[in-house]
Amino acid sequence: MDMSSPSAQQLADATTATTARRMDLPELMAAAGQLQAQGQGAAAAALYEQWIASDQSPLRIVACYNWGTVLGAIGRHAEAEAAYRQALTLKSDFIQARLNLGHQLEHLGRKEEALAEWRGIAVQERPTDVFGGDPLELRLHALNNMARLLESERRYAESEALMRQSLELKPDQSDVLQHYVHIRQKQCEWPVYQPVGQVTPNQLLTSTSLLAMLGLSDDPALQLLSAQRFVAEKVVKYKDKPFHRRFGPARREGRLKIGYLSGDLCMHAVGLLTAELFELHDRRRVEVQAFCWSREDGTAQRARLLRGMDKVTRLVGVDDESAARAIAQAGIDVLVDLQGLTNGARPNILAYRPAPVQVSYLGLPATSAIPGVDWIIADRFVMPEEYLPYCTERPIYLEHCYQVSDRQREVAPRPERSRYQLPEDAFVFCSFNNNHKFTEPVFDSWMRILGQVPNSVLWLLSDNEWCRANMLARAARHGIAAERLIFAPRVAPPEYLARFALADLVLDTFPFNAGTTASDCLWMGTPILTCSGRSHISRMAGSLLTHAGLPDLVTHSLQEYEQRAVQIGQNPARVASYKRFLSEHGRTSLLFDIPGFVRELEDKLEALALPLRERDAAAR
Template structure:
C-alpha cells in the first residue's frame, strides 16, 4: 500500500518521435545496475542529466530517484523526484514517489499533503490511472491509521473499496478501523462486496471481536497463515531433539517492553527454575527505556536481539542456540514474524498469550491452556494441541508497581452512585454488549459507566449511542491513558468491571482482579471469550461467570443493587489474592515448567 512506483522504461504520454537518447541511457543504466550495482547506474544518469536538454529528462530523473531510494539516499531521491516534477508537472508517478520518500524522511503530514494534491488537481481518479489512484488512497489510509487519525483513514480506504472492491488487505484494515471507532454495524454494506467477502478478508485479531464462532475464527487464522507464511522451507531443528542437562527454553516476542505480554510474563521469566531450565529471550522489541523492559531483559540467561535479522537468519540463530522448546509470545498479532516458526528452529514449538485464539500455524505444536479455557468439546477448533496447566493458563506479576490510590473526585467520578467500568480497548466493544450496558445504567439509578478514552471517534460514537438508548451521555465517563502504576491504582475507585464479549479482557482482567475489583464476564465457546472466566474459576468466583447476554445483564444489576452481595464478592476476591492459584506465582511457575518438560523432546 505504500511502495514507490518502480523505474520507468518508457513514458507513454510523450510522442513516439521524441529523441531516443533518454531511452538509451535508461537501458544502459539498467545494465549497469544489474552488473555493477545502483551506484554506477546513478552516476551514469547524473552525467547524462548534466549535459542533456532532452524533453525526456523527467523519465531519467524519475529513475534516478528510484535508484537513490534503493540506496537509502532518501534526501537525494526527494531532489530527483522534485526535478522530474519541475520538468513535467503532471508526472503523477513522480508525485506519488515523492510522497513515499518524504514519508521515509519522517515528514508524514507533508506526504499526506502531496498525495492529497494528486487527488485535488486531479492527477489520478478512480477512472484515470486507476492503479496509481489506488496506491495514493491506500497509502494515505495506511499512514493516517498509523497516525491514529482513524476517521480520515476510514474515508480513504472506503474510497479505495468503491473504486476496486476486491482488495482483501484494504478490507482488513477498513474493518478494524470501524471496530476501533465503534462504528456499528462494523460490517456495513460496500457496493460490489458481499458480507461473506468482507468476513473472509477480516484479520484474525479483528475476528476475535467480530464473531463468537470458533469455526470462523479458525478459518480466518488458517487463511492468514496460508496467505502470509512461507511454509515451504527446510526444517532446522533435529526431530529427535538434543541432549542438554538443562532444558533450553527460548521465548520469542516483539513485546519485551512496556506491553501487556511483558506485564504478565516478567515474574514467570524471573522464577523459572535455573536448575531445570536455561532461559533465552529472542527479541525484536522497541527500545522504550522502560523499567519493565530492563527487568524483562535482566530475567533472561541469554538475551538475543533479532530485530536486524531476517526471518530465516533469526530462525538459524534459534537453531544455533540449540533451543529445546520455543515459546512464541507473539502468535499472529501485530508485529508477528510467523515465518520464523515456519523454519522449525526448535523441536517443540508452543504459542502462549500473544494471540488468544487458534493460530492456524501448522508448525505450532501446543497452546498453553487450562480446562476452562479450552474444554474438550472445543479442541477440534484448534490446530494446536492444548498444553493444559492444572489450575490456570495465565501467569501474573505480584511485583507490579501501584501509584497512591486516588479518590473518586481525583478520577473525575461522582462521590455517590455505583461505578461500572470497562477499560478494554474500545475495538472489543460490540453493539449488543453496549446496549446491555445502557440497560444496566437505566436499571441502576445514579450509576455511571467509566470507559477508556481510547480515541475521540469511539468516544463520540459511544456518547451518541447512549443518547439513542435514552441514557444521559453525561453518565459515560472517559478515563485518559496514564502510566501503568496510575492505571492500576484507579481500579480501586470503581465497583464492578464489565467484561467485553466475545473478546474478553486478558491482562486488563488480571489487573482489575489483582486490585480487588470484581470482574463480571460472559463466557462463550472461543478462547478469547473464555479468558476472564478462566481467571474467575481459579479464584473460585463462579457467580461472576455468565453464559448469555441476559444473564450477564441481570447479574450486573443484581450486584449493583445488592450491597451485601457486592461486599461479599469483594471480600472473597481479596482473600483470593493470597490464597488462589491465580496469583500464586511459585505454583504457576512449577506447573508451567512441568508442562514444558512433559512435551519436550530429549535426544
C-alpha cells in the first residue's frame, strides 16, 4: 500500500480504529464519505464491511444500507444485493432498503424480482419506513420505477397504467408526464394528450419531451421551448473558461482534427448513414476521431464504423467532465455531435466546450438548444431562413442534401410479395416508419386514401401489439377491412432494404418525417410521398426528394398529400415512371453524391475552424 497517499493513510487509520472498535457510526460515515469523495469507493465499502463485522449495535442496519449504496455505486451489484438483504433481515419494514434492492436486482438482470420488490411497496396506500420518509414519495418511487422498467421491456400498457396511477396521486411530476405522453405515441393511443387525474392541459404540453414534440407538432417555437426546458432542467450551467482553452494544446497545427461524438455508432440509424462518411474523409486534410459510448453490439456495422476512424476514445463509464477534458486534450478542432437530445445523449460534454467549433448533425433533426453548440449542418430546403429564429445554432448550409448516406449497404435478393402476405395484384402503399411517428390526422388520411383507391393495401411496420390493435380499430371506424392493413415484422437491414421493391408508393409521416427510411426507399428505387411543414424534421424527406430530382412528390398540406396519393394510386403508370426515373438517375443524383458531400463538408469545417487556431493561441 502506498502510505504517501492521503486516502491510503486515511483508510489505514480508519481500519485500525474500526478493529479497535473506537469508531462510532457518525465517524464511520464521515470517513467513508471522504473516501468516496476521493474516488476510493472500494475502500469505503471495505470500511463499512469491517465495521459491520465487528459491531453488533442496532445501528448496524444503517451501516448495511450505506454499504449497499456504496457497492451499488461502484457496480458491485451482487454484493450490494446482499448488503440490502442483510439490512432487511434486521428490519423487514426498511422501505428505502427494499427500493434500492429492486435497483440492484434490475442491474443483475433479475427484472421480475425487481418488479416484485417495488410492487410490494406500490400496493400499500401509505408505506411506512422504519426511518421515516414521506409515504407518498416512497410509493411514487416504486410506481415510477416499475413503469420505467416495464416501458424498457416494451410492456407498454402495464407501464402506462402505472404512470396514470402515479399521476393521479401527484400531478406535478414532469418526468412522469414526459414518459406518459411518449408511451401513448408508441401505442398509437390517440389523442395522445389524454387527461389524467388533476393534470392540466398546460402541464401535458410543457412536460412533453422534445422527441415527442417532434411527432406532435411542426411548430418550431414549441420544439424550441421543449429543447430549452430540457436544457434548463438537465444540462450543467458551465460559465468558466472553455475546456479547449483550459486543457487543449497551446497551438493547434497540422491536419484539421474532427471528432464525432455519439452513442449510436453501432446498428442504429445514425451508424447506418455515416459509415461511408467516415471512410471517405480525406486523410491528407483531416484526422477523424470518435468519442463514443455506443453499445458493443458485435455487428459487422459496428466493426466497420470503428475501422473508419483514425482513433476511437470510448467514454463508457467516463463522467461528462472527464470526457470533455479528454476531447480537449486530444486537440479536436471541430466536434460534431451526432446525438443532440435523443436517447442516451450526453449534452453536458458539449456544455464544457471541449472544442473551438461544435456542430450539431444528423442525430437530432431540430434545434438542441445545448449551450456550446453554435452550428448545425443543413441545406436550404430542410432549414429555410424563416426557421432560423427558432434555432439556437447557426446553419452551415450545404449545396448537397444535408443527410449523408451509405452507397455500400448490403441488399438481400428481391423477395416475392407472397413472402409478406402482399396481394400480387394490389397497389401497395407502405410506411416503415416507427409507429411513434404515426399521428391521428395522418392515419385518418391514409384510411381515406385506401377508401378511394380500390384494390389497395397499406403495408406497415408493427412495433407492438397495442399499436396494431389501435390501428385496426381506427381502420374499422373508417370502414376499412382489417385485411387491407398488412403488418411487416422487423428484419435484418439487407432484407429490410430488399422488400422496398415490393411497394408501389411509400407514404411519409408528418410532422416527424422519414429520414433514414426515406433515404433507404429512394436508394432502392421506390418513390416516397411526403408532406413538408414548418420545422426541420417535417422537411427531411422533402429535402431528400428535392436533391433526388423528384420535387413533385413534396406536398405542403395534408389535403394536398391525400389528393396526390389518390391520384398516384389510381394511376399506376405514374409509379412506373417514378421508379424508372429513380432506376436511371436516383443513385447518380446529388442526394447520393457522397464523395462530393464529404469534400463540401470538409471545406465548410476548415473555413470555420482553421482561422480559430490563431485566435485561440493568442487567447491563452
